Amino acid sequence: MSDATTEPQNKLVPVTVLTGYLGAGKTTLLNRILTENHGRKYAVIINEFGELGVDNDLVVDTDEEVFEMNNGCICCTVRGDLIRIVGGLMKRSDKFDGIIVETTGLANPAPVAQTFFVDEDVRAKVKLDAIITVVDAKHLQARLNDSLEAEDQIAFADVIVLNKMDLVTPAEAAEVEAAIRKINKFAKIHHATKSNVPIAELMDQGAFDLNRVLAHTPDFLTDDEHEHNDDIASMSFSLENPIDPERFNAWIGALLAEQGQNLLRTKGILSYIGENRRFAFQAVHMIADGDFIGPWKDGDPRTSRLVFIGRNLNRPQLRRGFESCQAA
Amino acid sequence: MSQTITPDRLLEERGETRQLDAFVVAATYDRAGTCAFALGDGSLRLVSRDWMPVAAHTGAALTLAADSRPAGWITGGDDGRFLRIAADGTVSEIASFGMKWVEHVAAHPDGRGVLACAVGKSVHVFDSAGTKLKTVLHPSSVTGLVFDTKGKRFAASHYGGASVWFVASKTDNPRKLEWKGSHIGVAMSPDADCVVTAMQENSLHGWRLSDGQHMRMTGYPAKTLALSFTKNGKWLASSGADSVVLWPFHGGGPMGKPPTELAGGDGVTCTMVAAHPTHDAIAAGFADGLVVMADINSARILPVAAPGRGPISALAWNPDGTRLAFGTETGFAAVVDFSKRS
Numbered sequence: 001m002s003d004a005t006t007e008p009q010n011k012l013v014p015v016t017v018l019t020g021y022l023g024a025g026k027t028t029l030l031n032r033i034l035t036e037n038h039g040r041k042y043a044v045i046i047n048e049f050g051e052l053g054v055d056n057d058l059v060v061d062t063d064e065e066v067f068e069m070n071n072g073c074i075c076c077t078v079r080g081d082l083i084r085i086v087g088g089l090m091k092r093s094d095k096f097d098g099i100i101v102e103t104t105g106l107a108n109p110a111p112v113a114q115t116f117f118v119d120e121d122v123r124a125k126v127k128l129d130a131i132i133t134v135v136d137a138k139h140l141q142a143r144l145n146d147s148l149e150a151e152d153q154i155a156f157a158d159v160i161v162l163n164k165m166d167l168v169t170p171a172e173a174a175e176v177e178a179a180i181r182k183i184n185k186f187a188k189i190h191h192a193t194k195s196n197v198p199i200a201e202l203m204d205q206g207a208f209d210l211n212r213v214l215a216h217t218p219d220f221l222t223d224d225e226h227e228h229n230d231d232i233a234s235m236s237f238s239l240e241n242p243i244d245p246e247r248f249n250a251w252i253g254a255l256l257a258e259q260g261q262n263l264l265r266t267k268g269i270l271s272y273i274g275e276n277r278r279f280a281f282q283a284v285h286m287i288a289d290g291d292f293i294g295p296w297k298d299g300d301p302r303t304s305r306l307v308f309i310g311r312n313l314n315r316p317q318l319r320r321g322f323e324s325c326q327a328a
Numbered sequence: 329m330s331q332t333i334t335p336d337r338l339l340e341e342r343g344e345t346r347q348l349d350a351f352v353v354a355a356t357y358d359r360a361g362t363c364a365f366a367l368g369d370g371s372l373r374l375v376s377r378d379w380m381p382v383a384a385h386t387g388a389a390l391t392l393a394a395d396s397r398p399a400g401w402i403t404g405g406d407d408g409r410f411l412r413i414a415a416d417g418t419v420s421e422i423a424s425f426g427m428k429w430v431e432h433v434a435a436h437p438d439g440r441g442v443l444a445c446a447v448g449k450s451v452h453v454f455d456s457a458g459t460k461l462k463t464v465l466h467p468s469s470v471t472g473l474v475f476d477t478k479g480k481r482f483a484a485s486h487y488g489g490a491s492v493w494f495v496a497s498k499t500d501n502p503r504k505l506e507w508k509g510s511h512i513g514v515a516m517s518p519d520a521d522c523v524v525t526a527m528q529e530n531s532l533h534g535w536r537l538s539d540g541q542h543m544r545m546t547g548y549p550a551k552t553l554a555l556s557f558t559k560n561g562k563w564l565a566s567s568g569a570d571s572v573v574l575w576p577f578h579g580g581g582p583m584g585k586p587p588t589e590l591a592g593g594d595g596v597t598c599t600m601v602a603a604h605p606t607h608d609a610i611a612a613g614f615a616d617g618l619v620v621m622a623d624i625n626s627a628r629i630l631p632v633a634a635p636g637r638g639p640i641s642a643l644a645w646n647p648d649g650t651r652l653a654f655g656t657e658t659g660f661a662a663v664v665d666f667s668k669r670s
Contacts, residue, residue, distance in 0.1 A: 060406070061427040063448060065468050067487055067510045069529070080487060080510050080528070081469060088406055088429060091351040092388040093369035119528075120550060 012127040013090070014098045014204060017112050019153050020134030021143060022105040025163040029134060029195040029202075030102060034059070038199045040097040043089050045082065047104060058096060060085055064104065066111045069118065076118075076286060077111040083119045090125045098203055099126060106149050109133075109156040110264070110284050117289040130205040133157035133187075134195065137176050138167040144179060154180055155232045155264045155309045156284070157187045159202060166193045185234035186267075186307055232264065235315055236307040237322045242273035243304055244327040251321050252281070252288065260286030262313075268306035271296065273327035281306075335618070335634035338664055343633070345662040346379050352655025354392035355642040359437060360399040362415060363653045365642065365661050366392035370405060372413055375653070375663055382417040385409060393433045396441030396456045404430025410445045412458065422458040432472060436479030442495055444482060446470035451484050453495065464493055464500050472514035472525070485514035485525045492523060492537070505535040507542065515555035515564070517577060524564060526552035532566060536581055543581055548573070549597070554643070556603040556610070563588075563624060565601040565610045572598055572612045572622055590622040591629045600643035600654070611652050613640025619654055632664055 020026045033042055043058045062081045069076040082101060089099065103112055109131055116128040133153045136143075143150035154160065160180060165173060177189060190197045248270065256263060266283040277292040296302050306322055339345065351368030358364070363375040370385035372392070385405030392403050399415035408425040410433065425447045432446035441456030448469050453461045468487040475482045475495075483492045487510050491502035510528035517524075524534040524543070530551055534543035545566075552568035562578040571592020575582040591598070591612055600613035608624040616635035622628070638656030645652055650667040 059427070060429070063469060065487065067528070083528070084431070084469070084471065084512075085429075088388065088390055088431070091353055091368040091390070092406070093350045093367070094387070 014129035024134040024136040025195040078115040113284040130158040248325040263310040270304040271302035335631040348659040355653035357646040396435040436475040438479035476520040485511040518561040558603045605649040615639045
């Protein structure tokens with residue numbers, strides 16, 4: 001069944017998810033986004049309005065309502081309130097450049113991200129641009145020691161604002177950054193004091209550009225770790241030969257179905273056989289989404305890259321599986 | 329000489345149209361039979377006053393219903409306001425809810441008249457003068473609100489099912505209709521015995537109140553945004569497929585019976601349906617802008633408007649079934665006059 005009304009990719013409104021513990025500096029960042037004169041208008045969806053202190057047409061107060069999808073899978077959850085709110089925002093005549101969804105401190109970002117993959121009406125109008133986690137450099141280690149949520153929030157991030165740099169020494173900062181990298185090798189990290197990252201560096205990330213991100217981490221590609229513990233790890237794989245899309249879909253489908261609970265985020269830019277356009281793949285737990293994006297640049301090697309962030313990752317098994325997707 | 333009806337002929341010959349450049353959120357006739365459109369720019373357009381714009385909400389209007397009074401409408405918006413719009417366009421505020429959206433409104437004229445609005449998990453009930461009578465709470469945000477035909481009860485859909493409340497009761501214990509999942513809209517049969525909800529997972533669910541029997545109506549490729557019972561209660565029309573899907577409700581419910589499908593086959597999703605107030609006929613709007621009227625018994629389809637003006641987002645009959653109003657996501661609005669010409 002096809003509709004005559006599919007929005008072209010570049011007309012979808014970008015959605016940025018902002019997460020992080022209370023006190024890390026999320027609210028300061030949000031206030032800047034709403035008040036600074038950066039020439040862009042963002043609708044902001046929050047549920048702790050009292051914190052914000054800025055009254056604005058574009059601020060939407062919501063009750064976070066996480067629902068299990070009715071398919072029996074306990075990690076397939078979505079934010080029902082966001083589906084309704086996005087629907088309502090898209091009816092407004094006053095256009096905005098993007099939507100920011102702020103999640104509460106202890107919240108798992110997975111349901112928020114999954115919402116943008118799963119609902120057809122939402123997918124027709126908006127697109128998840130990036131998950132940004134604001135982290136308190138001084139207190140992160142303590143948070144990591146006492147909660148799984150802090151670890152999850154870092155694992156899910158595309159961008160990390162490492163805030164309160166004024167409160168840590170260079171040595172402490174290096175330790176914190178190493179702790180972050182152990183969980184998530186691929187997020188872009190910005191150092192900040194009072195959340196002073198330029199807004200333009202946080203918005204319109206173009207979902208993600210794996211090539212750019214992976215360009216900075218070549219040394220991890222040959223790592224042979226085999227993680228058995230509950231800690232979150234990040235792994236990346238690459239293939240030089242083109243991929244058979246049917247083999248990839250079969251492999252990744254089975255992998256996500258089996259290990260979806262352990263796989264927090266999966267992201268890939270793939271070269272399909274006979275196809276000039278790059279295929280961007282991403283998943284949050286079991287819920288996957290993929291689109292063709294711009295073509296490979298002439299002269300650039302068509303290297304397919306795939307990254308996993310999750311628990312109990314078996315590197316040799318993942319590498320073999322990915323390699324089996326190559327076109328015959 | 330044979331006559332081909334071109335898809336736009338009815339619109340051309342009998343339609344009054346405007347390009348309003350805002351999302352048409354709703355089209356509704358008041359009890360006097362006057363048409364208003366509610367738009368994403370927060371305004372109403374009153375058709376009989378030369379489509380006069382009435383500034384109502386600062387953001388988008390989200391919901392529109394006929395007032396309990398003999399004329400005028402009630403609206404809710406994303407600015408947290410519950411408003412009354414008189415026939416001449418005068419706007420008065422019934423209540424304001426700060427930052428919380430007023431997402432659904434409903435009214436009933438019977439008795440001394442009653443108004444209701446859904447704000448988050450609450451439904452607030454008012455008398456016709458706008459005095460608050462009570463507030464009832466639901467387990468999660470209310471996604472649909474409807475009065476029964478007599479105005480004695482109302483039903484609200486939410487996560488996990490729906491709740492049915494008595495308008496006049498002093499102590500509020502709802503009849504809880506439960507079914508796991510996210511319910512995103514609600515309708516009640518004219519005999520007030522069946523409550524039907526639309527679900528996030530592209531299906532309908534129902535409960536027969538007299539004996540608690542469940543009904544499952546599945547098979548939709550997309551979400552059902554519109555539900556409409558025919559006046560005699562024999563059929564429930566629904567959107568969400570590439571045809572108008574009609575569930576048979578004569579004989580106590582659709583259990584075990586297949587639906588009738590009309591006006592389908594083009595692979596374009598039906599987005600809106602509205603049962604004719606008196607005949608066994610359904611008006612339907614599609615994602616490509618096509619509007620048709622379908623006769624249930626003969627299955628004849630009458631084109632009303634050709635595709636191409638944006639997905640149909642609003643559709644309504646006037647009380648005597650002589651006029652059909654519709655609007656699209658990109659701001660096209662029209663009223664088609666079906667009355668006999670001498």
